[in-house]
Amino acid sequence: MAEQYNQPLDAAVLPRFAGVPTFMRLPVAESPQGLDIALVGVPYDGGTTNRAGARHGPREIRNQSSLLRRVHHALGISPYDLVQVADLGDCPTNPINVLDALKRIEAFYSAIKGAGAIPISAGGDHLITLPILRALAKDGPVGLIQFDSHSDTNDRYFGDNPYTHGTPFRRAVEEGLLDPKRAVQVGIRGSIYDPADLDFAKANGFRIIFIEEYAQRRPEDVMDEVRAIIGDADAYVSFDVDVIDPSAAPGTGTPEIGGITTLEAQRLVRGLRGLSIVGADVVEVAPPFDVGGMTALVGATLMFELLCIIAEGIAGRRA
Numbered sequence: 032m033a034e035q036y037n038q039p040l041d042a043a044v045l046p047r048f049a050g051v052p053t054f055m056r057l058p059v060a061e062s063p064q065g066l067d068i069a070l071v072g073v074p075y076d077g078g079t080t081n082r083a084g085a086r087h088g089p090r091e092i093r094n095q096s097s098l099l100r101r102v103h104h105a106l107g108i109s110p111y112d113l114v115q116v117a118d119l120g121d122c123p124t125n126p127i128n129v130l131d132a133l134k135r136i137e138a139f140y141s142a143i144k145g146a147g148a149i150p151i152s153a154g155g156d157h158l159i160t161l162p163i164l165r166a167l168a169k170d171g172p173v174g175l176i177q178f179d180s181h182s183d184t185n186d187r188y189f190g191d192n193p194y195t196h197g198t199p200f201r202r203a204v205e206e207g208l209l210d211p212k213r214a215v216q217v218g219i220r221g222s223i224y225d226p227a228d229l230d231f232a233k234a235n236g237f238r239i240i241f242i243e244e245y246a247q248r249r250p251e252d253v254m255d256e257v258r259a260i261i262g263d264a265d266a267y268v269s270f271d272v273d274v275i276d277p278s279a280a281p282g283t284g285t286p287e288i289g290g291i292t293t294l295e296a297q298r299l300v301r302g303l304r305g306l307s308i309v310g311a312d313v314v315e316v317a318p319p320f321d322v323g324g325m326t327a328l329v330g331a332t333l334m335f336e337l338l339c340i341i342a343e344g345i346a347g348r349r350a
Contacts, residue, residue, distance in 0.1 A: 038111050039101060052093040053118040054153070055335065060117035063146035067114035067345050068338065071143070071152045075124040075132055076317075078158025078196040080188055082284040084317035088330065089121060089153045091318040096331035103339045106301065110335075110342035119143070122152075129194050133162045140166035140310075149345070151337050153330060154314030156196040156284065157183055160269050164199075164208040167267065167310050174213030174266035175200065176257055176306075178274045178299060180220050180287040182239065184232040196284075196315070201231055211235035213266065215257045217299065218242050218274035221287035242289055250295050254302025261306055268303060268311035270296075270333055272326060280329050282321025293329055300336040308344065311337045 039056040053059055054070040063069050072089025079085065102109045110116060122139040125132040140163050143150050152163065157179075167173065177183075177200070184201040187193050193202060203209040216232070220242035223229070232239060238260055245253060273283045276290035291299075316330040 034115070036111055036113075036115050037117050047097045052097060054093055055096050055099060055118075055338070057116060057118050060119050063119060063143045063148040065115060066117055066119070066146065066148040068116040068341060069119040069143050069148045069150045070116065070334070070338070071119050071150050072121040073124065073136060073152050073155035073159045074121055075126070075136070075154070075159055076156040076284075077126060077129050077132055078156045078194060079284055080195050080197060082317065082320065084319035085154055085156045085284060085315050086126065087318045088155060088316035088327070091321070091324065091327035092153045092313070092316060092330040092334065095324050095328040096334065098328060099331060099335050103335070106339055108339040108343050110338045113342045113346040116338065116342070133194065136162035137165045141169075144169070149308070149341055150310045151334055151341065152310070152312040153334060154312055154316070157269070157271055157314045158194060158196045158199050159314060160312055161194070161199040161202050163310060163312065164203050164267060165206070168208040172207055172210040173309055174261045174264060175209050175215065176261065176266055176268045176303065177214070177216045177271070178218055178296070179216060179269070179271040180218055180242070180273045180290060181271070181285065182216055182219055182229055182232050182237070184237070185228060186231070204235055211237055213261055213264065214238065215260050216240065217253060217257070218245060218291055220289055245291070250298040251302060254299060257302065258306065263307060265307045265309045268308055268337065270300070270311070270313045271315045272313065272329055273315055275329060280326040282317050282326030283315045284317045284320070285315070296329070296333060297336055300333060300340065303340050304343065306344070308341050311341065313337070
């Protein structure tokens with residue numbers, strides 16, 4: 032008998048505005064055991080240095096994900112027919128102790144990795160990516176595809192704090208979690224604190240595609256380069272919604288004008304097809320700054336795009 036995969040609630044049975052909100056209207060799983068893909072919320076923004084609020088991101092992304100349907104209109108993929116996927120709930124965090132929060136997040140994702148599932152996460156600020164990488168890259172460094180307006184390779188804040196949403200990828204390189212020669216950052220822009228802010232990333236081999244260069248190229252051309260750099264080895268995908276112009280995604284803590292469009296974001300994510308992705312996140316959705324839920328809808332839609340790509344990859348490897 033063929034395996035029965037979890038399916039979203041049928042909108043013809045229970046309207047999309049009804050029911051308990053979960054990611055994509057999927058069942059909630061108590062454990063990652065038996066899952067191919069785990070959708071996870073990480074309601075933590077203790078690494079934020081200015082406008083907090085991303086801790087509320089997972090809840091609103093779940094709400095907006097009810098607007099999504101079963102099948103990707105352009106790719107023809109119905110991920111729910113390819114893999115076993117469920118909402119694994121929210122990762123435990125500690126809103127008043129950064130080090131303890133990092134430990135809790137790492138432990139939660141270690142269980143996901145141990146179960147053989149691939150996590151797709153909704154943040155939370157960008158610091159959450161560090162403990163996720165600590166869990167997923169225990170066996171060796173992975174590549175990175177980062178869509179962002181900020182490099183997030185700064186060192187410290189207020190003198191001696193090494194853990195903020197501006198430092199996760201510097202720490203990840205220092206801890207041997209990322210291979211910086213297989214790290215690509217797309218959409219970087221905005222004013223910086225010091226001319227040396229990007230020196231670490233450049234010196235260690237990150238490929239930084241600034242928005243000015245990106246604007247002269249097609250998304251598909253950019254992703255051809257990304258795929259060439261990443262190659263066939265494992266990689267992690269991190270999508271910070273502030274890479275999108277704040278006219279389309281205002282609900283984020285550190286907006287920067289001159290960003291990409293939502294359609295370009297979708298085209299970029301579709302360019303990940305065929306890569307070996309061990310996990311992905313969509314971070315920095317901050318509902319207190321949102322307008323009409325539009326940024327949370329962006330976050331939910333990008334999670335669906337990632338779900339389709341990753342599900343297709345899993346099914347392809349099985350075949």
